[in-house]
Amino acid sequence: MLLIFMLCSVALIARAVNLQVMETDFLQGQGKARFLREVTIASTRGVITDRNGEPLAVSTPVDSVWVHPGQLLEYPEKIKPLADLLNANAEEIERKLTQRAAKEFVWLRRRLNPALADQIRALNIPGVYLQKEYRRFYPAGEVTSHVIGFTNIDDIGQEGLELAYDSWLAGIPGSKRVIKDRKGQTVEEVELIRESDPGNDLHLTIDKRLQYLAYRELKSTVLQHGARSGSVVVLDVDTGEVLAMVNQPSYNPNDPGHDTDGMRNRAVTDVVEPGSVMKPIAIAAVLENGVAVPETPVETSPGYTVISGHTIRDHNNYGLLDVTGVLTKSSNVGVTKLALQLEPEQMWDTYSRFGFGEATGTGFPGESAGVLRNHRRWRRLEQATISYGYGISATPLQVAQAYAAIANGGKLRQPAFIQGSNNPPISAIDPEVANAVAKMLETVTTTKGTGSRARVTNYRIAGKTGTSHKASASGYAAARYVSSFAGFGPASNPRLVCVVVINDPTGDEYYGGLVAAPLFSEVMTGAMRILNIPPDDYPTMLVNTGNSSSAEGQ
Amino acid sequence: MKSQIVILILVLIAVISSALGVVYTRHQSRLLAVELGALEVLQDEGLAEWSRLQIEQGWLADASQIEKTARGVLQMQQPEETHILVVRP
Numbered sequence: 001m002l003l004i005f006m007l008c009s010v011a012l013i014a015r016a017v018n019l020q021v022m023e024t025d026f027l028q029g030q031g032k033a034r035f036l037r038e039v040t041i042a043s044t045r046g047v048i049t050d051r052n053g054e055p056l057a058v059s060t061p062v063d064s065v066w067v068h069p070g071q072l073l074e075y076p077e078k079i080k081p082l083a084d085l086l087n088a089n090a091e092e093i094e095r096k097l098t099q100r101a102a103k104e105f106v107w108l109r110r111r112l113n114p115a116l117a118d119q120i121r122a123l124n125i126p127g128v129y130l131q132k133e134y135r136r137f138y139p140a141g142e143v144t145s146h147v148i149g150f151t152n153i154d155d156i157g158q159e160g161l162e163l164a165y166d167s168w169l170a171g172i173p174g175s176k177r178v179i180k181d182r183k184g185q186t187v188e189e190v191e192l193i194r195e196s197d198p199g200n201d202l203h204l205t206i207d208k209r210l211q212y213l214a215y216r217e218l219k220s221t222v223l224q225h226g227a228r229s230g231s232v233v234v235l236d237v238d239t240g241e242v243l244a245m246v247n248q249p250s251y252n253p254n255d256p257g258h259d260t261d262g263m264r265n266r267a268v269t270d271v272v273e274p275g276s277v278m279k280p281i282a283i284a285a286v287l288e289n290g291v292a293v294p295e296t297p298v299e300t301s302p303g304y305t306v307i308s309g310h311t312i313r314d315h316n317n318y319g320l321l322d323v324t325g326v327l328t329k330s331s332n333v334g335v336t337k338l339a340l341q342l343e344p345e346q347m348w349d350t351y352s353r354f355g356f357g358e359a360t361g362t363g364f365p366g367e368s369a370g371v372l373r374n375h376r377r378w379r380r381l382e383q384a385t386i387s388y389g390y391g392i393s394a395t396p397l398q399v400a401q402a403y404a405a406i407a408n409g410g411k412l413r414q415p416a417f418i419q420g421s422n423n424p425p426i427s428a429i430d431p432e433v434a435n436a437v438a439k440m441l442e443t444v445t446t447t448k449g450t451g452s453r454a455r456v457t458n459y460r461i462a463g464k465t466g467t468s469h470k471a472s473a474s475g476y477a478a479a480r481y482v483s484s485f486a487g488f489g490p491a492s493n494p495r496l497v498c499v500v501v502i503n504d505p506t507g508d509e510y511y512g513g514l515v516a517a518p519l520f521s522e523v524m525t526g527a528m529r530i531l532n533i534p535p536d537d538y539p540t541m542l543v544n545t546g547n548s549s550s551a552e553g554q
Numbered sequence: 555m556k557s558q559i560v561i562l563i564l565v566l567i568a569v570i571s572s573a574l575g576v577v578y579t580r581h582q583s584r585l586l587a588v589e590l591g592a593l594e595v596l597q598d599e600g601l602a603e604w605s606r607l608q609i610e611q612g613w614l615a616d617a618s619q620i621e622k623t624a625r626g627v628l629q630m631q632q633p634e635e636t637h638i639l640v641v642r643p
Contacts, residue, residue, distance in 0.1 A: 042598070047608070055612045060605040061598075139612025186591040187584040212617035457635055538640045 036190065037180045043171030044134060045155055046199035048148055048162075050208040051241075051419060056144050057162070058137050059155070063117035063130040064110040069097040071127025078125045082108075085119055110153060111135045140208060142250040143215045146265035147206060147242075147417065149365075150253040158256075159263060161202065161417060163365045171199035203419040205241035210234055213526040215246040218500075221519040222248040225505035231267040232523060233400040235497040237488060240404060240413030240423050243496070243527075245397075269366040271393040272501055275468030276330045276512070277486045278389030280437050281402060283327060285350035286338045287433045294324045294436055300333040308381040312336050328443040330450045330465060332388045339387030340380065347383065348375035353412070353428045354402040356394055360415050370394040389468060396484075400499040402428075403486045406441070407462075407494035410434035438462050442491050454485055454517035456524045458535035462494075463487020463520065465512035470504065480504050485516035489524055492536040498523055 019027065048057035065086075072079065076094065083090035086109055093108070100106050110133065112120070117130055136151050138144065149160020157166035174196030179188040214232045222230045227248075234244040251262040264270060286292050303317030318329045326334030339347060352358065357372025371393045378386070385391040397415055405412040410433065411425035428434075441462035444451040451465045466484035469476040483505055488497040500516040500523070509515055528535075613619070624630040 044601070044605070047605075054615070055608045058605050058608050058612070060609060061602045137609045137612075139609055139616060143617075186587055188587050189590075209617060216618075458640065535640055 035179050035181075036177055038175055038177050038193065039186075041174035041176060041196035042132070042134075043173045043196040043198045045136065045151070045171055046169040046201040048169070048202045048204060050204055050206045050211070051243075052207065053203075054208045056138065056140055056204065056206070056208065057148055058139070059134040060137060061132050062111045062114065062135045063120075064133045065108045065112060065117070065120055066129055066131055067097065067106050067108050068104055068127040068129070069101045069106055070104070072125065073097055073101060073127075075126060078123070081123060082120065082125060082128060085116060085123070138253040140211070141254060142252050143212050143246065144206065144208070145251055145253040146247050146263075146267070147204070147211075147245050148253065150256050160265060160365065161204070164363050165202055165418075169199045169202060172197040205236070205239075205243065205416055205419055205421075206245070207243045207530075209530050210244040210523075210527050211246060213530065214244040214523050215250075217519055217522045217526075218246050218248055221502060221515070225502065225507045225509065225515050227502045227506065227515075228504035229266055229270075230500075230502045231270075231396045232501075232519070233267050233396050233497075233499045234523065234527060235400045235404050235415060237404050237407045237494045237497055239416070240401070241416050241419075241421075242397075244523075265364065265366070266503075267396040267501075268362070268364045269368050269395070271368050271370045271395055272482045272484070272503070273390050273393050273468045273471060274399055274484060274486075275389040275466035275482065276332075277399060277464045277466035277484050277499075278392065278394075279327060279330065279335050279387070280406060280441060280464055281351055281354055281356075282335050282339045282347065282387035283323065283440065284354075284406070284429055284433055284437050285342055285347045286323070287436055288350060288429060289342055289346050291341045292323050292338055294322065294440060296323050297321070298323060298326055298331075298334045298337060300326070300331045300337075303333065305333045305336060307336065307340070307384045308379065310381050312384060324440045324443055327440045327464065328446070328449045330444075335387045336384040340384060342383075344375035344378040344383050347386070348372070348378070350429065351386070351392070354405060355398055355412060355428075356392065356402065360395075360397055360401055362397075362415055362417055364417065368395050370398055389466060396499045396501045399484075399486050399501075400497050403463075403488055403499065404497040405429065406434050406437050407488040407497055408434075438488075438491065438494070441487065445487070450511075450513045451485060451487070451517050453513055454487055454520045454524075456489060456521055456528060458538045459489050459524070459528055459533075460491035460537045461487055461489040461521075461524065462491045463489075463517075465517060467510060467512045481510040483510055483512045483515040485512050485520040487520060487524075489528070490533060490536040495531070495533050496524065496527055498527070 045059045047055055049055050079094055080090045083093050097106065120128065121130060134155055136155065138148065147160055149162035150158055151162050152158050157163040157169065162169065174194045176192045177190045178186045179190060181187050214234060218230050218232045230248045232244065232246050233242065235241065236243055245267050247266045249262040251257065251259055298321050300314060300318045300321055304311050304313045312332050314331050314333050318331050321329060321331060321334055323338065351372055357370055359367050359369040382391050401412065401415055405428045409431040410427060410429040412428040413425050414423040416423050441464055442460060443449055444464055445455050445461045446452065451463055454463050455461055464486055468482045470480040470482055481504065483502045484500060486499045488494045498520055500520045502515050505515050
C-alpha cells in the first residue's frame with residue numbers, strides 16, 4: 001500500500017519537474033499566445049505642401065474590404081447585397097471566391113469611400129472584413145502632377161518627388177505587444193517592439209497660385225496652336241527656387257492610369273534643341289573673351305553666309321548691325337560671324353559654366369543632362385550652329401537656370417524644388433558681362449525686336465525668342481518646329497525667370513515670337529500681380545494719377 | 555513567545571493587504587489602459603478627420619474653383635489697364 005502511494009508520488013513529482021523545468025518555455029509561450037497580441041501602430045505618409053503651406057498631397061485613411069472565402073461561401077445568399085453595394089456582379093464574385101476557396105485572404109475592393117465602407121460594415125456579413133489603409137489625395141490634380149508624381153496602391157512613390165523623396169515621406173509602422181481581454185479590448189501594454197515613425201512633411205518651393213496660372217495659360221496655348229506638347233518653368237532669380245513647372249499633356253494623379261506619354265515631366269526629362277534662345281550664351285562668350293563689345297559693328301549683309309559648304313541664313317537681310325542688334329533681330333549670320341572668332345574651347349567653357357551638358361542636379365527622377373559635345377570634336381560648322389542653338393540640346397529647366405544666371409549678375413544657382421535646399425551661387429560669368437547681355441536682351445522686347453509680344457504692361461522685360469526645326473531621323477524636319485521664349489523681369493531688378501517651350505505647333509504660326517512670347521507675357525503678367533512685384537516702367541500712369549477717366553487717350 | 559505571535563499576525567496582515575493593493579492597482583492600470591486605447595482611437599479619428607478637411611479645403615480653395623466663382627457667380631472682371639493706378643511710395 002505504502003509502496004503504491006510512493007510510486008504515485010514519484011510519478012507526480014516527475015511530471016511536475018517535467019512540466020516546470022523541461023517544457024516551461026513551450027507551455028508559457030502557448031499560454032501567452034492566448035492573450036498576448038502584437039498590434040501594429042499605423043504611421044502616415046508625410047504631407048507635401050507648396051511654399052505657402054497649401055497641401056498638395058495628403059494621405060487619409062480609407063477602408064479596403066477583404067473576405068475569407070471559406071467563411072463567406074457558407075452564406076452564399078449574402079453575396080448579393082454585398083455585390084450590389086460594390087456595384088459588382090454577384091456571380092462573378094462568387095466564381096472568384098470559389099476559385100480561391102482554399103485561401104484565407106482575398107481583396108475584394110480596395111480604397112472604398114467612407115460612406116460605402118460604413119454600409120458594408122452595417123451588413124455584418126460573416127467572412128467580410130474591413131482593413132484600414134491609407135490613400136493619397138492630390139487636391140491640385142493635374143496642375144501639379146508632373147512635379148509631385150504619385151504613389152501606387154501600396155503607398156510607394158512611383159514618379160516625381162513622391163519617388164525622389166520616398167524614404168523621407170514614407171512612415172515606418174511600429175508595433176507593440178499588448179494583452180487583450182475576451183472582448184478584444186487592450187487591457188495592458190506589455191512592451192513596445194518598434195516605435196512607429198511617421199513620415200516627414202515636404203515643403204516645396206512651388207507656389208500653387210503661379211502653378212495654376214502657368215498651367216491654365218499653357219493649356220490654352222497648346223490647344224490654340226494644336227501643339228504636341230509644351231512646358232513652362234518659372235524660377236526665382238535670387239534663390240533658384242522653382243516657383244512653377246507645368247507641362248502638357250498632363251494626367252490626373254488621383255487616378256493615373258497607364259498613359260505614360262502624359263506622365264513625363266518634360267521640363268526636366270525631355271531635351272530640345274533650343275535654337276535662338278542660346279544666342280545670348282554665345283554673345284556672353286564673345287563679350288567675355290574680348291572679341292567684341294555691345295557696340296561693335298557686325299555686317300550681316302547679304303543675309304546669308306557659307307560655312308564649310310553649308311549656307312546659314314537669316315529671315316531678312318538685316319544689313320549692318322551692332323552686337324546688340326544681332327540679338328534684337330536674332331541674326332544667325334551675325335552670331336555665327338562673332339562666334340567663329342572664338343576658339344572652340346573658349347565657347348565650350350562658357351556654355352558649360354552656364355550648366356549646359358550637365359544635369360542640374362536637382363535629383364528629380366529621370367532628369368536629362370542634355371548634350372554639349374566636347375569642343376575637341378567640334379568642327380567649324382558645328383561651332384557655328386551651336387552659337388545659334390543647333391547641335392546642342394538642353395531641358396527647359398537648364399535654359400531657365402542659365403537665364404537666371406544672366407539675370408542674377410552671372411551667379412548660377414542649382415534649381416531647387418524643396419525649401420531650404422543648399423544651392424550656393426556659383427560664379428558662371430563676370431557680373432559686367434552678365435549685365436551687358438541682360439541689357440541687350442531688353443531690346444528684344446521692344447517694337448524693333450522679335451519678342452515684342454512678350455512685353456508685360458508696366459514692367460521692363462528682357463528675353464529671347466527661339467524657333468528651331470525639330471530634328472527627325474532624316475535630318476531637320478521642314479515643317480515641324482519647337483517654339484520657345486526665355487526671359488526675365490522686371491529688368492531693373494530681376495525677380496522671375498520664365499522659360500516657355502511649345503513643341504510642334506501645327507497652326508500657321510510657329511515662330512517663338514508669335515507662339516511662345518504671348519504665353520510668356522500672360523504668365524509673367526499674372527505672376528507679377530500675384531507676387532506683388534513693384535512695376536519698374538509706368539510713365540503713362542503717373543500722368544493719370546487721380547483721374548482715371550482721362551486715361552483712355554493714352 | 556507572545557510577542558512573536560503578534561509580529562507574525564502583523565506580517566500576515568501586511569502581506570494580505572499588500573496583495574490586495576497589488577490586485578487593486580493592477581485593476582486600475584487595466585482600466586487606464588482601456589481608457590488610453592479609447593483615446594488613441596479618438597486621436598486616430600481626429601487625425602483622419604484633419605487630413606480629410608485638408609483635402610476638402612484644398613479642393614474648395616483650388617484656383618480653378620475660385621476663378622469660376624469669381625467670374626461666373628460674382629461677375630468679377632479683371633480691371634482694364636487704363637483703370638489701374640500705380641502709387642509710387
